[in-house]
Amino acid sequence: MPRVVAIGSAARAFTGGAGEIEVEASTVAQMIAVLESRFPGFGDHVERRMAIAIDGEIHQDADGAILNPHSEVYLFPRIGGG
Amino acid sequence: MSDVLERPADSPLKVVGTRPIRPDGVDKVTGAATFGADFSMPGMLVGKIKRSPHAHARIVSIETKRARAVAGVKAIVTAADFPDLASEEYEGGESASNLRDLSLNCMARGKALYDGHAVAAVAATTAAAADEALELIEVTYEVLPHVIDVEEAMSHDAPVLHAHLFTEGLETRPETPSNIAQKNELARGDLAAGFAAADVVMEGRYTTAAVHQGYIEPHACVAAFAPDGQCQVWSSSQGQFMVRTYCAKVLGLEASNIRVTPAEIGGGFGGKTTVYLEPLALALSRQSGAPVKMVMSREEVFRATGPTSGAVMEVTLGATADGRITAADVVLKYQAGAFPGSPVGAGSMTALACYDIENFHITGYDVVTNSPKVAAYRAPGAPISAFAVESAIDELALKLCMDPIALREKNAVRDGVKAAYGPTYRNIGYVETLEAIRDHPHYRAPIGPNQGRGVAVGFWFNIGGESTAAVHVNEDGSAVVVTGNPDIGGSRVSMAMMAAEVLGLPIEKVRPIVADTASIGFSMLTGGSRTTFATGMAVTQAARKIVADLKQRAAGIWSVAAEAVEWKDGAAHCLDPAKADAQPLSLAALAARSARTGGPITAEVSLTAQGAGPGFAAHICDVEVDPETGHVTILRYTAAQDVGRAIHPAYVEGQIQGGVAQGIGWALNEEYVFDRLGRMENAGFLDYRVPVASDLPMIEPIIVEVANPRHPFGAKGVGEAPIVPPLAAVANAVRRAIGVRMTDLPLSPPKIRAVIDAR
Secondary structure (H helix, E strand, C coil): CCEEEECEHHHHCCCCCCCEEECCCCEHHHHHHHHHHHCCCHHHHHHHHEEEEECCEEECCCCCCECCCCCEEEEEECCCCC | CCCCCCCCCCCCCCCCCCCCCCCCHHHHHHCCCCEHHHCCCCCCEEEEEEECCCCCEEEEEEECHHHHCCCCEEEEECHHHCCCCCCCEEECCCCEEEHHHHHHHHCCECEECCCCCEEEEEEECCHHHHHHHHHHCEEEEEECCCCCCHHHHHCCCCCCCCCCCCCECCCCCCCCCCCEEEEEEEEECCHHHHHHCCCEEEEEEEEECCEECCCCCCCEEEEEECCCCCEEEEECCCCHHHHHHHHHHHHCCCHHHEEEEECECCCCCCCCCCCCCHHHHHHHHHHHCCCEEEECCHHHHHHHCCEECCEEEEEEEEECCCCCEEEEEEEEEEEEECCCCCCHHHHHHHHCCCECCCCEEEEEEEEECCCCCCCCCCCCCHHHHHHHHHHHHHHHHHHHCCCHHHHHHHCECCCCCECCCCCECCCCCHHHHHHHHHCCHHHHCCCCCCEEEEEEEEEECCCCEEEEEEEEECCCCCEEEEECCCCCCCHHHHHHHHHHHHHCCCHHHEEEEECCCCCCCCCCCCCCCCHHHHHHHHHHHHHHHHHHHHHHHHHHHHCCCHHHEEEECCEEEECCHHHCCCCCEEHHHHHHCHHHCCCCCEEEEEEEECCCCCEEEEEEEEEEECCCCCCEEEEEEEEEEECCCCCCHHHHHHHHHHHHHHHHHHHHCCCCCECCCCCECCCCCCCCCCCCHHHCCCEEEEEECCCCCCCCCCCCCCCCHHHCCHHHHHHHHHHHHHCCCCCECCCCHHHHHHHHHHC
């Protein structure tokens, strides 16, 4: 199963402090749905406020992005710029 | 969808990587370009804003009767003319903004939260009438205690700006409101074990002042609200779609009823990623029934538009005697201004992004203060935390008697290393930038008396996001490239170059256009160093669709399969041996026959670009300090940066030079100065000193190219990384010139003189 890692305190506030979560999902959209069902509010938080790095590549608004069983998914605050 | 680098080794690029003259150059040099303040309409009114003279005050009442009686006054609006929005986060710019805060920043409701906060706006037939009306608007205030210093604002007895603001990110929800909007933490490993393994531990406390983006063109717009509810806005911004969305939300309108046309933009640097004037101008136009033009003065730009945060930072580093960093503890406290949303999150994530450190803890605080709401400023948050970390790294190098580049090389992130903010790096060029400055003659040049050489590095993520581009072929075989991204740093010519490369046209045959919101599909604003990467990807794909269409049309003309047609040098070539006599069909020839081969030749692509490659920069700065006056002269500056692939190298160099120049100003001179009442004392370029050409040497850029395989030409974002290292590069150079570490920016002559006197 893909491994989801949230190293920031804002995300861990939803997970009861857990920094790493295994999620049965093959797309980002499925991952967000699973996170929402396991940690109410977290999926919404990820959707609105987080960027996602899948195996090192940063994605934003990437519901259809594919996760393979060994994917490492990092969640971190969404990035803007100047 | 994304794109992937596909460039056969035997197919050298003909346009990408060259330095054509910019298509907007003549207009800008001759003054013909139409900036925000240049647009006019018949019957247009002049809009002006009444601003709070207090840093923190309750608005008891606003009386407009006498002002409305002034001849020529056609409209006056206050917060009562805008919907009282609920707290809701909405993505209209680069990331989510709180709509209530956005609206309250445009027009104060109930409380004025900073000196310069808008409390009313007037539209009149002349500027004099508008000014007279502003004088006659009677605002009764109850002045409240204010707080601007970030640490004072964090104290439990500080004046509270927002009774509804409770600190997020704490283990338990606090029972009382606070100015600390959020606490965030990033951590890895075992900090105590990391420090236990260290042979040396360095501690430092660093401060930076609030500084403004300093764009030359002030905010300006014209808005027209028609009787049928259709609205038009012409304004200078970093995103016409952002303006449309925010105006709709602030005014409670349908976005589909607002058409926004981007003006030429005279600088933004992140400061034009939000709205200030446009909703007010629309409200005034709605009330008056006439178009309304609003242009900020320079004083208004300083007092009422976003600077970036002032900050206090603490850095503790542990390292072994041979220079391996074992632990880092970083605390960042950033001013947000009147509403939450400082860039401390990005400051936290970038603080250690250049370093491979096993054990670290970063704590960030987002703190509201009675000062203008901060706005994005080039690599938001990163230069501030980099000033602290890179100063600490320099102290560590001095303590260990190590070369500062060697220390950084020893601890450098590389492909396969996990970034401090989480993901694993791929295709990064950080070590290459370090090598570029290490091997540069500058680094070995002799240093004179009272002179010092500083080194610092920096990181920025770069982003992708939503973009749309269209390519149209004209009947003469030339092409038009249409995008929805204002050109703030040369993106327009880069778009044309990528299209020209794919189409096989000379750059002069491709005209780039930045379209209004009704004429092209949605694009995120220009910012985050995303446009050449993301919109360039859309342009490339649209041009490829054109080529595929052209090949199909040629195949039809020759009665061969499309696979038997090759597109090369701007023409279709028939590969079918049975058609050996078929002459190549140029783009112009195919365009001339378009009516008979399927109609106009055009393509549009919309995408969400993924796979932006991060940017790394490494800088060397030489300074000379005048021991009599404390004045710092920048003697020489060299800046290396991994840009993936330079589409237009001259623009890339310009971005690097511009970022360095702004960073030098941040380091040496720039700061918001407030009086004891919280009023800004230096709201003009005479007293807020930005570097001018005579203050700076020629800044030498070094372009490092480690291609981003996720972009069709290998590009990474460019515009933000170069402002990250200069604050520390200058400070480190001053440290080595005078022998004393200075930790409080700006390094102004009085401060340096005081340190020299105390030695």
